[in-house]
Amino acid sequence: MSELLTIGEVAAQAHVATSTIRYYERRGLLNPDARQSGRRRYRTETLRRLVFIGMLQDAGLSLDDIDGILNAATVAEWKAIGGRRLESLDEQIRKLQHAREFLALALLCRFDHPATDCKIMGAEIDRRLNAPAL
């Protein structure tokens, strides 16, 4: 047998929609390895590439970044993209942790209109108002 998968099989195994696969193809992230009477056929290798794309997406990389990584000429090139993302990921985690603290704090407030009535919120708001430009 040919060992080639249809787009539907690939989609099922990678847990994505077929429309997504065709979209990635348009974006240059993924190409079928063959066509059989017009239909796309994929090697298992290519299925793994698709899964890899999903993992990078979960790490917060944009499809543009992922394109950069997949089509990078050198190790250095793709590691630069990944390295930058690692830093921004750390920053994002820090921000979310701060936001979490804030939200937890807000939930301690016993007022109907937290923005205006709550002292705790008030302090946070003032911090923002006096903060330097973004």
Next chain:
Amino acid sequence: MSELLTIGEVAAQAHVATSTIRYYERRGLLNPDARQSGRRRYRTETLRRLVFIGMLQDAGLSLDDIDGILNAATVAEWKAIGGRRLESLDEQIRKLQHAREFLALALLCRFDHPATDCKIMGAEIDRRLNAPAL
């Protein structure tokens, strides 16, 4: 003097664009406190409301959620929204921490094509391929 701020002043102090303020108005999140010859005027109070919106956004709430909170009739009502978001925030932080581990791992890989050549990546990919449906 009137103590009322123009949209431009509000925008500058809250570090947002005037177009954003008008957009929030369309969405029902924020209303001017007066009009002077057609122009919007805001009380300091309302500026604080705008800043509060920004803080909730940073905590990952959608404008719809924020609308729910700001226009909530009762404490219980807005705390329910915030509480749900707190949970999803915790989950999001956990996911990002996992993604961070993954990306850090990927950056240890010394191959040009991590998806196909790297054993470490390979193991992760296989985990995904054999994972149950999303």
Next chain:
DNA sequence: TTCGCACTTGAACCCTGCTTCAAGTCAATG
């Protein structure tokens, strides 16, 4: 009085990451 800037409006546009649609093709099944 004329400049120049901030403001007004509604409508259209942008970006990302897809999904949906219409119309048509192919292979197997009944």
Next chain:
DNA sequence: CATTGACTTGAAGCAGGGTTCAAGTGCGAA
């Protein structure tokens, strides 16, 4: 031979959160 179901295409649509545009108004400064 007709149907069924997965596939093909390009184009359009969606959601969220805004931004931009065109055409016009108001007001203080020179």
